Amino acid sequence: MPKRPLVVAHRGASDVSPEHTLAAYRRAVAAGADGLECDVRLTADGHLVCVHDRRIERTSNGRGVLSTMSLEELESFDWGSWKNPWADLDEDADLPDPDLRKVLTLDTLLSAVRDAGRPVELAIETKHPTRYAGLVERRLIEALDRYGWAHPNVGTESPVRVMSFSWLSLRRMRTMAPGLRTVLLMDRVPLRFRDGSLPTGVSYAGPSLEIVTAHPEYVDRAHKHGHQVHVWTVNADADVRHCRDISVDAIITDRPEAALKTLAEP
Ligand code: G3P
Numbered sequence: 547m548p549k550r551p552l553v554v555a556h557r558g559a560s561d562v563s564p565e566h567t568l569a570a571y572r573r574a575v576a577a578g579a580d581g582l583e584c585d586v587r588l589t590a591d592g593h594l595v596c597v598h599d600r601r602i603e604r605t606s607n608g609r610g611v612l613s614t615m616s617l618e619e620l621e622s623f624d625w626g627s628w629k630n631p632w633a634d635l636d637e638d639a640d641l642p643d644p645d646l647r648k649v650l651t652l653d654t655l656l657s658a659v660r661d662a663g664r665p666v667e668l669a670i671e672t673k674h675p676t677r678y679a680g681l682v683e684r685r686l687i688e689a690l691d692r693y694g695w696a697h698p699n700v701g702t703e704s705p706v707r708v709m710s711f712s713w714l715s716l717r718r719m720r721t722m723a724p725g726l727r728t729v730l731l732m733d734r735v736p737l738r739f740r741d742g743s744l745p746t747g748v749s750y751a752g753p754s755l756e757i758v759t760a761h762p763e764y765v766d767r768a769h770k771h772g773h774q775v776h777v778w779t780v781n782a783d784a785d786v787r788h789c790r791d792i793s794v795d796a797i798i799t800d801r802p803e804a805a806l807k808t809l810a811e812p
């Protein structure tokens with residue numbers, strides 16, 4: 547049987563806890579996930595918080611555009627009571643501690659990874675990096691630096707890999723931290739990289755599930771160029787098996803516990 551892919555919890559265990567909350571990440575670690583995924587956005591007063599959307603309505607009880615709000619304002623909202631339409635959440639049982647319902651700062655998540663009690667990988671995605679002329683990347687590298695995870699030769703000593711759909715964003719971070727592992731997210735593979743190569747400075751390929759479903763041979767091609775392949779977002783059991791069968795290196799999934807169970811089957 548092929549080696550199983552690493553299981554990376556997309557926005558935490560977002561099938562059973564509100565996405566991007568500390569509760570969701572703790573659940574993922576408790577379920578045995580190999581890694582965690584988060585998106586980062588910049589607040590009006592320069593803090594990085596783990597939130598996917600530009601606006602805050604979907605995942606909190608507040609309203610408005612995140613980048614216009616301070617961290618203090620964001621902390622006044624409840625981020626733990628929304629219901630993922632397809633998840634079976636019991637938020638009162640799941641999130642009795644108000645701290646677990648708060649908007650999650652990147653710093654809190656980095657501490658949780660450091661203190662997890664076992665090695666846990668962290669995949670951090672920069673959202674809309676072009677809007678702030680490099681500020682998101684600078685703040686991110688500064689945050690990683692506080693944990694010793696961005697020094698020039700850090701490589702696999704750092705649990706962190708940074709991801710983006712923007713090559714420019716990855717390049718900026720590589721310039722600041724040359725050893726940092728980078729993942730280029732792709733919802734289509736540009737023609738010149740269909741042979742499995744990647745732009746200079748990119749460590750791993752991050753194709754969508756749709757790409758490796760339509761073109762499973764892409765995985766071998768990337769491997770021949772020495773690149774791991776990390777696929778998103780792999781939820782259905784059949785897709786988890788497909789990724790294992792074509793030797794994908796990591797899957798990013800909303801259902802880490804279920805994916806691990808599927809991968810444990812013969
Ligand atoms: O892991 C990559 C994946 O998260 C990209 O899509 O929209 O969920 O951030 P999105």
Ligand code: CA
Pocket residue numbers: 583584585671
């Ligand atoms: Ca993401």
